[in-house]
Amino acid sequence: MVQRFDPFRDEKPRLVEYAVPRREGMTVLDALLYARDYLDHSIGLRFSCRQASCGSCGMKINGRPRLACYTQVDELKVERVLAQPMDNFAIIKDLVTDLDSFFAKHKQMTPHLVRADTQEVEHPTAEFLMSPEELERVLQFTYCIKCGLCTSSCPTVATDSKFPGPQAMAQAYRYTVDVRDEGGDVRLEALDNPHGIWRCHFAGSCSAVCPKGVDPALGIQLLKRHVMGGKAPREQGEGAKAWKAQSPK
Amino acid sequence: MKESRLMLIQYGTAVAAVALVSVHLIMQGVIYPYSTAISFNNMLSIYQNGFYAIFLEALLVVVLVHGFNGVRIILHELRQSPPWTMWVDAGTVVAIVASVAYGTRTIILAIFGGVAG
Amino acid sequence: MALGEEKAKNRRGIRGWLNPYHYNAERWAYMFQRVSGVAILLYVLGHLGDTSFFVGGPTGTGPSASSWKFIGSIFENSFGHLILILVTLILFFHGTNGIRLILTELGLIFKKPSAIEYPYRAKSLSSGQRYLIVVAIVVAALSALWAFLVLFEGMG
Numbered sequence: 001m002v003q004r005f006d007p008f009r010d011e012k013p014r015l016v017e018y019a020v021p022r023r024e025g026m027t028v029l030d031a032l033l034y035a036r037d038y039l040d041h042s043i044g045l046r047f048s049c050r051q052a053s054c055g056s057c058g059m060k061i062n063g064r065p066r067l068a069c070y071t072q073v074d075e076l077k078v079e080r081v082l083a084q085p086m087d088n089f090a091i092i093k094d095l096v097t098d099l100d101s102f103f104a105k106h107k108q109m110t111p112h113l114v115r116a117d118t119q120e121v122e123h124p125t126a127e128f129l130m131s132p133e134e135l136e137r138v139l140q141f142t143y144c145i146k147c148g149l150c151t152s153s154c155p156t157v158a159t160d161s162k163f164p165g166p167q168a169m170a171q172a173y174r175y176t177v178d179v180r181d182e183g184g185d186v187r188l189e190a191l192d193n194p195h196g197i198w199r200c201h202f203a204g205s206c207s208a209v210c211p212k213g214v215d216p217a218l219g220i221q222l223l224k225r226h227v228m229g230g231k232a233p234r235e236q237g238e239g240a241k242a243w244k245a246q247s248p249k
Numbered sequence: 250m251k252e253s254r255l256m257l258i259q260y261g262t263a264v265a266a267v268a269l270v271s272v273h274l275i276m277q278g279v280i281y282p283y284s285t286a287i288s289f290n291n292m293l294s295i296y297q298n299g300f301y302a303i304f305l306e307a308l309l310v311v312v313l314v315h316g317f318n319g320v321r322i323i324l325h326e327l328r329q330s331p332p333w334t335m336w337v338d339a340g341t342v343v344a345i346v347a348s349v350a351y352g353t354r355t356i357i358l359a360i361f362g363g364v365a366g
Numbered sequence: 367m368a369l370g371e372e373k374a375k376n377r378r379g380i381r382g383w384l385n386p387y388h389y390n391a392e393r394w395a396y397m398f399q400r401v402s403g404v405a406i407l408l409y410v411l412g413h414l415g416d417t418s419f420f421v422g423g424p425t426g427t428g429p430s431a432s433s434w435k436f437i438g439s440i441f442e443n444s445f446g447h448l449i450l451i452l453v454t455l456i457l458f459f460h461g462t463n464g465i466r467l468i469l470t471e472l473g474l475i476f477k478k479p480s481a482i483e484y485p486y487r488a489k490s491l492s493s494g495q496r497y498l499i500v501v502a503i504v505v506a507a508l509s510a511l512w513a514f515l516v517l518f519e520g521m522g
Contacts, residue, residue, distance in 0.1 A: 007374035063388040087378045097376070140482045153389065155396065158382020160326045194325050194334070198256045201399070202470050204392030204491050213486025215479075217392075221490065222473040228253050260468050267461045274454075278516040287438070289431045292420055296429075309414075316407035323400065327380075352414050358421035362428020 002035065002043060003084040006093050013091075015082070016040070022073060028081060029057050029068035032095070044094030052211055055147030059095050060084040065149040065209045086152035102148050105164045108190060109172040114183025128180040141174035141219050143212040150206035150216050162195035166206035169197055170216035173223040176232055184232020192227050200224075255318065262315035269308040276301075296359035309352040317345045390491060395499050399463050402456040409453050416441060447517040454513035459506035466498035 005013035018035040029047055036043040047057040050069045057068040062082050073081060089097035113128075115121050144167060151157050151165035164172075172191060176184040191197040200220050207217040226232060276295075277286045285291055295301045321341040325334065383400060386393040419437035422430040440446075469475045470490075477489050 005370060005373065007370040010370050012370060012373050085376060087376060087382070089376060091374045091376050136480045137478070140479050143482075155378075155382045155393070156326055158378035159380065160329060161377075162329050163326075192251055192253050194252050195329065196252060198252050199322070199326055200471075201396050202392060202467060202490075203386075203389075203396040204488075205389045207488035207490050208390040208393070210486075210488070213482040213484070213488070215482075215486075215488040215490050218473075218476055218479060218488065218490035221471055221476065222479075224471055225473050228257065228472070230251075230253065260472075263461075263464050263468060267465065270457065270461065278513070282520055283516050284520070287442075289420075289429070289434045292434070293429050296420075312410055316403070316410060319403050320407060323404070348411065348414060351418065355414070355418045355421055358426065358428050362421055362426070364429045364431075 044096045055145035058147040065152040105168040153205035166216035170219035173219035265311045402460040451513045455510040458509035462502035
């Protein structure tokens with residue numbers, strides 16, 4: 001069953017059933033593509049890599065956010081598979097959702113290294129060194145493919161449109177504790193508000209649904225300590241202060 | 250006040266509430282049998298014990314601050330318009346002050362009010 | 367304006383808070399923590415009201431045995447005691463789970479992030495803090511049993 005809904009033509013969503021021949025190893029994406037190719041060409045569907053690398057095919061499958069390409073029909077252990085668009089994202093059409101606000105919230109977290117030595121950043125003369133232990137601190141958070149499943153599952157995102165969401169905050173942690181970064185204070189200030197990091201209550205669903213093992217809930221809880229202390233792990237350099245002064249609120 | 254400070258208060262009142270509520274329940278159900286604990290004469294004697302009165306006041310403040318701050322958080326998550334935010338913040342303060350005042354009135358009258366029939 | 371603009375927003379709303387079906391144990395604990403918190407606050411406000419009858423209610427001036435007896439006649443019965451047992455149950459769950467949340471939200475009981483291998487197991491959803499959810503449920507159940515013994519069996 002697929003939830004069909006075109007906001008410009010329909011008043012409310014409806015469920016349409018498609019009979020798809022099952023084969024071993026078939027993923028939900030395979031089933032949807034069969035339905036689209038042979039049964040109903042009008043199904044709105046977003047996908048790309050088919051191998052859980054791009055994060056495009058995020059949707060709600062049998063009530064839980066999953067990647068369609070990464071979910072085998074057999075693992076669901078049901079006769080009927082229900083595919084719906086991800087919760088908490090505006091619907092463009094059918095299973096395709098609008099990710100603009102999701103990416104905007106990610107951008108608000110200054111998701112890149114901020115350093116004082118901008119000359120070195122622009123024209124590097126050597127690598128920025130990181131020990132294996134320092135890399136391990138951030139590595140799992142770098143695996144984020146921005147699929148949106150975590151944000152879709154978050155109970156706070158369900159009602160709070162100003163809440164950054166687990167993906168953005170996990171990336172805020174990833175950059176704040178990166179030993180090469182000096183702009184942590186910028187991110188901490190952005191998160192210390194009534195709709196910021198403190199509206200996370202560790203429901204943990206973000207980590208439960210993440211297909212890449214990022215564990216955003218861990219990053220968020222660890223970041224709370226820094227926000228509570230009001231201080232990033234490293235001092236802001238002059239370049240970082242300049243970045244903060246010129247970045248929009 | 251920064252949200253992190255408010256959360257520090259929320260965590261602090263949470264821990265204090267666990268401790269104080271535990272003591273309160275021990276007083277009501279372990280130190281004395283329950284029926285004795287809530288009898289008028291027993292209540293009168295423990296209210297007029299200064300330490301218990303201070304304890305009750307602390308319990309009152311801690312529980313109500315924690316509770317109403319929790320509701321403030323829930324209401325902030327529910328809607329995000331500036332008027333709503335303003336009214337929720339103001340309403341929280343009013344609710345805390347009003348309920349603490351009413352509870353304090355009970356404690357003060359219990360200690361200083363003349364015993365009626 | 368699109369015909370289905372409202373539905374297109376697709377926010378789950380309060381159902382997102384209250385319906386943890388399909389999700390993990392921590393999500394269930396979050397739902398119970400929120401519901402129990404509101405319920406406890408409502409009880410506390412009622413408790414402020416009924417204990418004020420010790421001093422004659424909203425218009426009283428001091429300790430009054432008759433006023434206290436009156437409020438006792440309303441609440442000191444089997445139904446009232448059942449309510450108290452329920453309140454004790456949710457109170458102890460809320461408090462114990464709250465301690466778990468303080469420990470987890472300040473990152474105090476998590477393992478450090480490290481390199482991960484498939485199949486991925488989130489460290490935040492570790493058994494350590496999950497045991498504390500079980501502890502909260504057990505503590506709540508034991509407290510309800512204690513409350514029953516105190517209120518109905520006169521233990522104390």
